[in-house]
Amino acid sequence: MITPATLEDVSSLTRLINSAYRGESSKKGWTTEANLLSGSRTNEAEIQQIITNPKHTMLKFTEKDSILACVLLIEKETKLYLGMLTVSPELQNSGIGKKLLAAAEIHAQKLGLNRIVMTVISIRKELIDWYKRHGYEDTGAREAFPVSDIHIPIIEEQLDFMVLEKRL
Numbered sequence: 001m002i003t004p005a006t007l008e009d010v011s012s013l014t015r016l017i018n019s020a021y022r023g024e025s026s027k028k029g030w031t032t033e034a035n036l037l038s039g040s041r042t043n044e045a046e047i048q049q050i051i052t053n054p055k056h057t058m059l060k061f062t063e064k065d066s067i068l069a070c071v072l073l074i075e076k077e078t079k080l081y082l083g084m085l086t087v088s089p090e091l092q093n094s095g096i097g098k099k100l101l102a103a104a105e106i107h108a109q110k111l112g113l114n115r116i117v118m119t120v121i122s123i124r125k126e127l128i129d130w131y132k133r134h135g136y137e138d139t140g141a142r143e144a145f146p147v148s149d150i151h152i153p154i155i156e157e158q159l160d161f162m163v164l165e166k167r168l
Contacts, residue, residue: 002103005058005070010047012067013058017042020086029089031127038154042084058084059103061096071100073107079165080108082118101134105168114168119143119161128162136164 005013019025021033021041033041050056050072061069068088074081082104087096108116120128122142132138145159153159 001063002059002061002099005051005060005067007048007051009058009060009067010044010051013047013060013070014042014044016067016070016088017047017084017086020089020092025089027089029087029092031087031092032089033121033124036121036123036153036155036159057107059100059107061087061100069096069100071104073104075111075113076117078113079115079117080104080111080113082116085118097130098134105166108168115165116168117163117165119163121145122160122162123157128164131164134166136166139163139165 018040020029020031022037022039047058050058055075057073059071059073060067068091070084070086071082072084074083082101085097085100087094087100104116108114116136117139118131118136120131122128128138141163143161143163145153145161147153
């Protein structure tokens, strides 16, 4: 079931997102960033800020009272920004990610928005290819990768974001 996340979900969402992006647990899935970055992907303070911001919607996919996946949707002028698409590493390739992408499209349409944009680390070819198979296109735009106590590169290569967009 896909529903909006609440403040009660902050701890579970933080654990899920960190387990899918960083550390040993993330290596069970194909979307890991563990070979690129160390540290956490997010923290409870960030997730709490996301959930309490009226321009943000965090959708969660639950089964048997367990949060198995989520996606962040942010209303930005004439577009919907999609980020933090997360599926538990053990369940990747099960179709849950596709369901969340479809829910994002419905959300955008309800807001009267006809484009979804996202940023993906530009060297993550397999992930970019997955989004392209789902209708997203490279806009040609690039954004600097933020370095902070949360985002710590462990490779020599300079990281940046590729901006992808899908017209609905």
